[in-house]
Amino acid sequence: MTIVFYLSAAVAVIATVLVITRLNAVHALLHLIVSLLAIAVIFFTLGAPFVAALEVIIYAGAIMVLFVFVIMMLNLGPHAAEAERRWLDPAIWVGPGILALILAGEVGYLILRGAAGTTGAAIVGPQTVGVSLFTTYMLGVELASLVLLAGLVGAYHLGRRRGAGEDGEGERTNG
């Protein structure tokens, strides 16, 4: 299991670097999907199969599809790749790069000191997750659902058509 963990962790890191450096938006998204799938495998090796499945269903299978959906409609041409190339100017990525290196150094230090947790200590099944969501973390679940409800109402308000009939190209509100 340890080798699977390190393999998928390496895949996740490499894919994420490619997400940032790809000039084509759809190719970048494909790498992001690979990264999410690798993270799902990491969850699986850590003994959380339920979270792994949800990661694939929700992040890779639903949210990223919506990203692809929007980018497909943008009709990005060669000038988009040019803009992307300008964003990859060293002056822009050196600062975040140094910060990320410090974090990577900390992780390396922790691993070398042997302070990292063991993998796959206990398998957490779907039932355990459900029970703890509806007992220990009840308040958190309720608050999260309130936030989602607010988002839903907001989306409805923004997408609402004013005045025009069923198939008329009605005026959209500005929110």
Place this chain on the structure above:
Amino acid sequence: MPELLRYLLVILGVVLAPLTIAAGLTWGERRLLALFQDRYGPNRVGPAGVLQVLADMIKILTKEDWVPPFADRPVFVLAPAIIIIATYLSFAVIVFAPGIAVAELNIGLLFFLAMSSLSVYSVALAGWASNSKYALLGSLRSIGQMLSYEVFMGLSLMGVVVMAGTFDLGAIVRAQAGLWYIVPQFIGFFIFFIAGLAETRRIPFDLPEAESELVAGFHTEYSGMKFAMFFLGEYVAITLFAAMLTVLFLGGWHGPGSQSTLVALGWFLLKTLALIAVFILIRASLPRLRYDQLMEFGWKVMLPLSLVNLLVTGAVVLWRG
């Protein structure tokens, strides 16, 4: 060693069986459609036309595999592979008979849902990479359709999960020893069946490839083996949905004499093939819906219905303790 050998045999069977059924369906569907519509169908090559499968395969393998110069090459090649991989991986968690499964996961049902949500990418990327109007329109339609129908496809199965108390497909089948879930969960069965039709993009939900308006939708630019992969992928997906319906609602391998593994496998195959025939019958008898009708039906009828089904199932299970 015999244990390992048995396991390898199971894997081989799970790889070959869906492929055989899917290949057979390319002939079987046309014959059945012809039967329902009172004509002959392909009946020239071999006995009753069975060898038509072989003839089609030779034809499609010798066609030029053309990648349009305006297409995004890597994504164009990747797209047909995704649909085969995603549908095939789902067969890994299906329990065909006691002990006959590649992996009896405790999240088997969720694994199936995860894989079916990944197969959307195949259609989306194929349409985008083709760099053509019809393909893009077709794939935009199918993303909307598959995402919407996925929502209540998952919800319709939660009734079964509540009754069986597990996501483990083997345990779900064992829980149906007395009564198949199609009886208490008829609404769930009905919703999942319709969602399956929409996910496999079959008539009456084949708007992504509506030939009268979109040429062939997302696979307009595809030819040769890559086109065959989409085509075969659709049949593998139909087989998958029929097998899932069998596992979740029709008692899986249960049936008279299913103590012996061979009879159990026979029951599973029989139920799956019968459901595939129903899929084909629906294709033969229904017209295509309009896109706004499809969306409205999904969000305004099916979603509330599946929520009510889940609520009632939960209440009844709680009440009976």
